[in-house]
Amino acid sequence: MITFEEVAEYHLNEIREIYNYYVLNTTISFHTEELDIEHIKASVMNNNPRFKSYAILDENQINGYVLITSYKSKQAYDISGEVTIYLKPDCLGKGIGKQALTFIEGEARKQGFHTLIATICMENTRSKSLFERNGYVQCALFKEIGYKFDRKRDIGSFQKIL
Template sequence: MSLTLRDATLADLSAITEIYRESVLNGVATYEITPPSEAEMRSRFETIISNGYPYVVALDGSGVIVGYAYASAFRTRTAYRFLVEDSIYLAPDARGKGAGKALLAHLVERCTELGFRQMVAVIGGAHPASIAVHRSAGFEHQGTMKATGFKHGRWLDTAIMQLALGDGQASDPPEDVYPDSLYRG
């Protein structure tokens, strides 16, 4: 599949909302049960980009958005400010064709450039394809939380994977990279 990756814009929110809607209704990557409105997706998008995190879309050869990904705060406590969580969602027709791998590689590169030191994947349903994509990018399995979600009439496990970015823990991070106002306590 021929792909183009670029920063997401407000004009992309209709396609992003539809991709997420399908994942909420039919998948286990998210534990949301009711798809959020486009207005809610806009609010989430604006929060992520206003805090300086990358949010990107993947377009197929005809210019149709087939997936999106973003990095965001894992937790809002100050000590977590060098750790990001990735999220990737794909249209059904784009799954298994390299779009997720391309989006993840792009996020890893961007977050490394931004000075983050660790990236974590919280994989709903311990989905094997998502685990494989993250493993191919160098993520290591850190654990599985059993029966953490109940969706589609069944209990779901959550896999946790992690990747060191840049120097990782080999050196102290610069203290002035992320404003404390972004975090609590």
């Protein structure tokens, strides 16, 4: 059974391993170098209580993590958040992403968010499909905005009004 636990210090090493897998092997992350533990901590342990990160657990084993971060730093954007999900590669295709998305949308509603945005490399058809199946609509396309693995990459923004 999948459960969610707010990210704590003891989750950080596994979260770092998950994230750095995507850094080194995919275009899912646009980082090109591995992140150290301090950078991971800064990205998943926010001081603002509205922006939370959760470990995705199955029998106390981390399968991934899901988070809401600030969309932009200007106050008018406070009704919006950016949603991100990272799963261990061997946990893909098991419905965990959908469970994580449903969970984080519920948390977003509790925190008073109006809109959630997912930013996805357009080659990541798995994530695009997950978000579209769950009511997110592509609202932007940025052509050749990133450069990774010797190619320019496009990203799309997908939005859901809660």
